[in-house]
Amino acid sequence: MISLSQVSKRYPGGYEALKDISFTIEKGEMVFVTGHSGAGKSTLLNLIVAIEPPSSGSIIINGQNLSQLRPAAVPFLRRNFGLIFQDHKLLFDRSAFDNVMLPLEITGFDRAEAAKRVRAALDKVGLLEREKAMPIALSGGEQQRLCIARAIVHRPSILLADEPTGNLDSAYAGEILEMFKSFNQVGVTVVIVTHDEQLIERFGNRTLHFQHGRLAS
Amino acid sequence: MSRHWRTLMSTLRRLAGTPIATLITVSVIGIALSLPAGLYLLLSNLAQVSSSLEIQPQISLFLKLDAGRDAQRQIEQKLKSHGAIRTFRFVSREQALKELSASNGLGDLAAGLPNNPLPDAYILTAKGNDAALLDKLRLEVSQWPGVESAELDSAWARRLNALLELGQQLTLMLAVLLAFGLIAGMGNIIRLQILTRQEEIEVSKLVGATNRFIRLPFLYHGALQGLLGGLAAWGIIATSTQLLNISVTRLASLYGSTFRLGGLAMNDVAMLLGISAFLGWLGAYLAVSHFLRHFHLSHH
Numbered sequence: 001m002i003s004l005s006q007v008s009k010r011y012p013g014g015y016e017a018l019k020d021i022s023f024t025i026e027k028g029e030m031v032f033v034t035g036h037s038g039a040g041k042s043t044l045l046n047l048i049v050a051i052e053p054p055s056s057g058s059i060i061i062n063g064q065n066l067s068q069l070r071p072a073a074v075p076f077l078r079r080n081f082g083l084i085f086q087d088h089k090l091l092f093d094r095s096a097f098d099n100v101m102l103p104l105e106i107t108g109f110d111r112a113e114a115a116k117r118v119r120a121a122l123d124k125v126g127l128l129e130r131e132k133a134m135p136i137a138l139s140g141g142e143q144q145r146l147c148i149a150r151a152i153v154h155r156p157s158i159l160l161a162d163e164p165t166g167n168l169d170s171a172y173a174g175e176i177l178e179m180f181k182s183f184n185q186v187g188v189t190v191v192i193v194t195h196d197e198q199l200i201e202r203f204g205n206r207t208l209h210f211q212h213g214r215l216a217s
Numbered sequence: 218m219s220r221h222w223r224t225l226m227s228t229l230r231r232l233a234g235t236p237i238a239t240l241i242t243v244s245v246i247g248i249a250l251s252l253p254a255g256l257y258l259l260l261s262n263l264a265q266v267s268s269s270l271e272i273q274p275q276i277s278l279f280l281k282l283d284a285g286r287d288a289q290r291q292i293e294q295k296l297k298s299h300g301a302i303r304t305f306r307f308v309s310r311e312q313a314l315k316e317l318s319a320s321n322g323l324g325d326l327a328a329g330l331p332n333n334p335l336p337d338a339y340i341l342t343a344k345g346n347d348a349a350l351l352d353k354l355r356l357e358v359s360q361w362p363g364v365e366s367a368e369l370d371s372a373w374a375r376r377l378n379a380l381l382e383l384g385q386q387l388t389l390m391l392a393v394l395l396a397f398g399l400i401a402g403m404g405n406i407i408r409l410q411i412l413t414r415q416e417e418i419e420v421s422k423l424v425g426a427t428n429r430f431i432r433l434p435f436l437y438h439g440a441l442q443g444l445l446g447g448l449a450a451w452g453i454i455a456t457s458t459q460l461l462n463i464s465v466t467r468l469a470s471l472y473g474s475t476f477r478l479g480g481l482a483m484n485d486v487a488m489l490l491g492i493s494a495f496l497g498w499l500g501a502y503l504a505v506s507h508f509l510r511h512f513h514l515s516h517h
């Protein structure tokens with residue numbers, strides 16, 4: 001569960017990217033977040049995963065109030081999330097396999113079991129044959145899917161996707177959204193940031209619409 | 218455990234992947250460490266020489282060459298009744314010459330002398346070991362009639378000991394200074410390492426890595442380079458000792474001695490390696506911690 005109450009975010013320099021935001025996303029929900037460029041969508045995700053602190057208001061994730069979280073506990077909070085970044089954040093010095101391995105590696109997961117999970121995740125996004133490929137050798141869409149594999153490999157309870165279909169054609173974007181829907185069907189809470197109004201209409205999920213840092217109804 | 222093993226392997230691969238940089242770093246550390254370690258070795262060799270010398274202080278009382286039998290008898294009387302003197306023995310000039318020729322390969326020299334230049338002498342040992350008392354005693358006996366001079370044999374051994382102590386203190390200071398330099402240098406190397414791996418750190422943090430996890434490879438990097446530097450220092454010292462021993466043994470043989478410089482003992486080597494690995498680790502730890510304290514994740 002993700003719950004924000006009266007959250008504002010003012011960046012150093014004074015720009016107020018989010019103003020008085022309150023909403024709750026229930027466990028097992030699938031929600032779209034939309035809005036113009038610069039509306040504060042990425043900022044919202046940053047606050048939820050404790051990359052940035054809110055300037056005011058409170059954020060509660062799975063019953064934990066982030067403002068009461070010790071710094072040492074933040075890594076463990078983040079392990080609840082599967083993150084798909086707007087700019088991928090793949091590591092170009094290692095193979096597709098090793099990129100997907102990272103979230104398991106940091107938890108000290110058993111190596112053999114981890115390898116099985118990595119292959120399962122790669123299989124899910126259709127990249128099993130490319131496990132040895134370096135990210136640079138993958139197409140834009142394949143890189144996007146590699147991100148998704150990395151986000152789901154540790155079976156997170158919440159999936160946060162920032163423009164996961166950004167540079168994909170609409171047929172393909174639909175496929176990826178179907179994949180998210182299937183995660184949602186097995187109980188994962190899914191939050192998808194997107195510009196794509198067509199997709200939103202097609203799936204018909206609840207949508208949080210942002211405008212200049214405010215939540216429009 | 219397996220993470221440690223994999224980290225060790227990947228660190229070794231990383232070091233081997235930049236052989237020139239690794240070689241330079243390791244030699245710099247090796248040279249820096251070999252200075253205090255070499256000095257330490259030299260001093261312990263000297264200390265060994267000095268401890269093999271007579272420690273029980275003696276006063277040599279040299280009689281005037283023309284001091285007659287009477288003067289000698291009076292001196293002997295005084296020695297017997299003197300409260301501060303434990304033992305004394307008479308060494309006649311003939312005996313002294315014999316001892317000289319027998320020792321230290323100076324026989325040829327003694328044989329070449331036209332007549333015996335040595336005086337009669339008494340060798341005294343005092344009851345106390347206190348430097349001031351010994352000196353007072355020396356002064357007293359040197360003023361007795363018939364006495365040419367009195368010398369405290371331990372004086373130069375004491376001076377040597379004092380010098381050795383000074384040397385040890387200087388070595389320690391040098392070692393401490395170099396240790397700070399080493400920590401700072403290693404910190405800088407690790408800082409550069411971190412800069413090349415910043416993305417990896419960022420992504421690791423985003424997916425929930427702890428600081429501990431992020432530190433580990435850098436700690437291995439620092440400790441391993443320190444250890445290699447320690448091994449280099451050991452190599453430098455062992456080689457220099459071997460080279461010096463060529464001339465040291467030649468010099469010693471001139472004095473009829475079989476003295477040669479000892480190398481570092483196994484526990485000294487273990488200490489050297491342990492300290493160098495630790496200093497590397499510490500430099501790395503400080504550098505990563507500093508980085509993590511100031512590191513801010515950017516947005517999506």
Ligand SMILES: Nc1ncnc2c1ncn2[C@@H]1O[C@H](COP(=O)(O)OP(=O)(O)OP(=O)(O)O)[C@@H](O)[C@H]1O
Nearest residue numbers: 011012015017036037038039040041042043044516
């Ligand atoms: N670190 C930052 N420091 C200062 N201002 C920032 C920072 N990050 C974002 N902003 C500003 O906050 C506003 C919201 O940014 P945000 O990235 O949340 O927008 P967005 O809705 O994700 O846009 P897009 O659809 O283009 O990704 C923007 O005007 C941006 O310039």
Ligand SMILES: [Mg+2]
Nearest residue numbers: 041042086162
């Ligand atoms: Mg954005």
